[in-house]
Amino acid sequence: MIYFLSDYSQGAHPKVMEALERTNMEHSNGYGLDEHCEKAMEIIKNIIGIDNCEVYMMIGGTPCNVTIISASLRPYESVVALRTGHIYFHETGAIEATGHRVVALEGENGKMTPELIDKAREEYEDEHTPLPKMVYISQPTECGSIYSKAELAAIRKKCIENDMYLYVDGARLGAALTAEDNDLSIRELARLCDAFYIGGTKNGALFGEALVICNNKMNDHFRFMMKRQCNLLAKGRLIGVQFEALLDGGENSIYFEMAEHANRMCKIIRDELKRLGIDFYSSSQTNQLFPILPVKVVDELEKEFCFYRWAKEKDGMIPIRLVTGWGTEQKDVEALIKAIKQNYQR
Amino acid sequence: MIYFLSDYSQGAHPKVMEALERTNMEHSNGYGLDEHCEKAMEIIKNIIGIDNCEVYMMIGGTPCNVTIISASLRPYESVVALRTGHIYFHETGAIEATGHRVVALEGENGKMTPELIDKAREEYEDEHTPLPKMVYISQPTECGSIYSKAELAAIRKKCIENDMYLYVDGARLGAALTAEDNDLSIRELARLCDAFYIGGTKNGALFGEALVICNNKMNDHFRFMMKRQCNLLAKGRLIGVQFEALLDGGENSIYFEMAEHANRMCKIIRDELKRLGIDFYSSSQTNQLFPILPVKVVDELEKEFCFYRWAKEKDGMIPIRLVTGWGTEQKDVEALIKAIKQNYQR
Amino acid sequence: MIYFLSDYSQGAHPKVMEALERTNMEHSNGYGLDEHCEKAMEIIKNIIGIDNCEVYMMIGGTPCNVTIISASLRPYESVVALRTGHIYFHETGAIEATGHRVVALEGENGKMTPELIDKAREEYEDEHTPLPKMVYISQPTECGSIYSKAELAAIRKKCIENDMYLYVDGARLGAALTAEDNDLSIRELARLCDAFYIGGTKNGALFGEALVICNNKMNDHFRFMMKRQCNLLAKGRLIGVQFEALLDGGENSIYFEMAEHANRMCKIIRDELKRLGIDFYSSSQTNQLFPILPVKVVDELEKEFCFYRWAKEKDGMIPIRLVTGWGTEQKDVEALIKAIKQNYQR
């Protein structure tokens, strides 16, 4: 079987494993209060060029989302997202579990816009309605698309006008930063939002995400919230060690190298499918691809390849999701293309 | 000023006041465990013709909604409603405060349909998504429309197919039951849902709603949930006394008489506005009306009448909400019609 | 049957009923935004002699407690109370339902002390422990005892030292203010805490409490929290009207008159029982009394009188609770004393 199932189906980059091995018998303080976490935080502050912020070593993406949202909002405040946003469609109501509404909007290609924020604000009247206080977006989006610098700046502007926080879920941030079409650096991103995270799980870590909170109002007693929401790892060191290894060398680190590789593998497939005239369910610019294929072709492909059927069949056609990762090899990509060609053109 | 602001802007029907006065110095057990509550429950069981159910004397509508939803759902389960549904648009996230998502759907004229339930179910996949377990509707809807017996039966069927509860918010239930177009008796309603409430606040009580739970699974430890969610009144007797007075005589009681009056007053206005060729924001069959009027006319009307502007102005036109109640007098209605005619036709 | 069951087993003072009757057909804005609530708030501000505060018309005591606690605390903060405190022992976990711990301490005679606050603070270490942020007490306590001015000042001092809020549950505040031993005026009380409420339910209202928040940090968006926690009454006017009637005349109002009467009725019983050498379960200074009587005497008394058995039987003796209210008549008190004497001395 060849896997295009997800970018978290394999383990960690060898350099990450090597770092975990090397530091295994060190003694350290628990709960992220150790030298490796300290060092990883420093590296991240350097990369984003902001010193007056806090970085937290988090266990996973949902933990990041739940902790920052429940820590930042007062009980009657809500967070605005797209229906395709991870906090709405794939976290089993973990945000609502903390007492906050996720206002879910229909968007195009996974993207939030200032107009959609206006629409969410229209639901707000007075003490009878929740107060929308945060905008949640992902870079790249769940559809694989990315926000341009101008698009993000427009969203940020709208947030400021409405006294709302802007939080960016960066589960696949590497893929966005290294996308061919990208014009938004991580330094710019950090300045255009209140908080974001640098995803490790989906880009070569065993697990772990680095949450960066630039708006210091949101840093108040944040570690209390981490513990309360089950997101304070006893051996917190593990996440620090991994991010040290991932980001060592800054923009020349394996973090960027791996993400760029995944994007490049995906682009080979995308270009080939476009050449075949295949349509896409959504327009991705990163390491995910959503081609719409004849069910019969999909049935055939599944004998050799592993991937998700992404939506319901319609008129004999079905969208699938193909994801490339840091471990995807060129020969796998070529095998896939060959198989699609064979089956598609019959 | 003449009021068409709401059906809860005045006090209680004189007979309700008289009952409160008459019983004022009685001693009784607290928290709804008294003879008046007992008696009111009996009357309601007789009216709906079901004995194997429980009736609870609740403080208000939001308390009913919050208590039944949080008592019935497991933590990962959600409730499906329209964006116009009261639990979504007018309760400041009180449902989410108990940890449950309200799945909000766009509907027409305030009405849930089997197709919309299907749409909500499509968001459900597996342990990564909340499980939609309850459908919330209002009879009449927030737009003033009513479900026909066939419409309700179709929703019920869809709920049963999907193992979902059906809960009916009856804040204005009297208005639905006495609407000209209504073909759904309270006995039929009680059999077509798992739980519903008979609204008092908006139909002649000082306050209070009678929540009827027909599905006994939902009755388990319900009084614990009432207390936990702030909905157990010390002098619970007060609600029992009011419902005794409201429902004494069953379908010939002042409850039905008041609702029928409010509908009749509204119909006079509706018929006249239709005659004038005025459009409506939504199509109401009960005691609310949403005419779209020129802003200039509205400006004039506001000098003499009290009502809500219901949505944003557009091209010089704006929808307003007119509500009639048990206390609305025919002369008020006539004054309103006269004023609209004068201003509209200029 | 003669009732010493509770001070909320009867209805409202005739003047309250009369006010409700008189205003019944007025039209008013909903949700406490009407002239009667406005007027009641003014009266209360005058009584306490503080203008820079907010007053909210609340439905009941548990609603007051839940709303102020959940509005004031951040998610990881806790509230400190006695095990006998109402929020711990009689609200079905309604505080915990909003995500906050109630730190429960063993105290004597229902009273919080600075030393107990220290003890609660000792459980606090760092981000692994909840942060105690509020002290909850009742005046009078659940045991009927009252805090002296010096005692309250000492608690307040300890709160300030630890950056904690002090909130006083005044469900029976009238009884404390009019107690023979009381040296703490309502003006002083208001200055010695961050928030407190003036209880209506247990002193001659149908229902309703007036919550006074003197610390303006705690007033931020409070009405949003009222709605979210089910405590915004549609016909909010009802509570305003009642407090207007209750407090009209300030310290000469029926509010103080009723409380003083209840205390006086209780004192007659207390003095007589002391003369009989009867012991008490706790030492009450207000309108509750907890005599420990032989079970056989209690069995006899129950044939004629209604009251609670308060704790478990031990060695043939059992504590009962006797409560007098504004409606308790002198002849009832005399009948009770006579019956106790007859049974006790046999």
Next chain:
Amino acid sequence: MIYFLSDYSQGAHPKVMEALERTNMEHSNGYGLDEHCEKAMEIIKNIIGIDNCEVYMMIGGTPCNVTIISASLRPYESVVALRTGHIYFHETGAIEATGHRVVALEGENGKMTPELIDKAREEYEDEHTPLPKMVYISQPTECGSIYSKAELAAIRKKCIENDMYLYVDGARLGAALTAEDNDLSIRELARLCDAFYIGGTKNGALFGEALVICNNKMNDHFRFMMKRQCNLLAKGRLIGVQFEALLDGGENSIYFEMAEHANRMCKIIRDELKRLGIDFYSSSQTNQLFPILPVKVVDELEKEFCFYRWAKEKDGMIPIRLVTGWGTEQKDVEALIKAIKQNYQR
């Protein structure tokens, strides 16, 4: 510096690291639905000799506690624990965050008893009080003591009598199972409770605990609760791989070997301190030790050794906590003993 700080200050047993390395490039399904988790579950079912149960691969101890408690209790139900219990004293209110009270009791030497459960039940009356539904204990306790088979059976009996669940936190379960005094096998433990977990973090894993739920009522939709409460790891495989390595060989596995080693190292210290006539803050039978030492001695020891001061100084004496782990070497233990002797006897 020599560390006696905690049993989670170092990394993982070399065999665990080797297994992670070996499986690193395998592709697998996410979220614990892979072959390694499957295999680990089988091993555990064999060890406990129960097939009709479920095993879940959890991220940490607090996640286990929060998920099982919030999944098992209805909203008005509470969990009973000691004040020294982890869920009460060291989880920042994470249980209360899910809406449930932790009833906190004073116990001796960290142990729950049937009498204490009775005491907690006494707080329960009716719908005005939370319903205690679960007993939470740790084996070993936070004080290092262990429950004998007879003690656990007595607790279990009391739980059954009161229709309560019994849940055992096994963060250091290995230490209990291999303690010299232990008479309770893991097979017996599994039959004497409804659920328990086998701790990995504190016994040679990088992270991860295996939660075993024997009472199938508690297994309903449990994975939904894992996701909702932030406890579903994307690369769930990691926990499975670790438990495969830890438990391979059953009672002869490195899991038992490591725990036995830690206990043995601790016993050497304990025996020596006893010989010196040193008193203990609590009586531990496992790998934690709480000697009370002169502050001056502690000051000296801290120059060379790392450990916690455990409580406040009193009369020049202070309790410290010494913890041994799988990585503690005999020479470290000898160095510690030598240093204590030198300083203590001066």
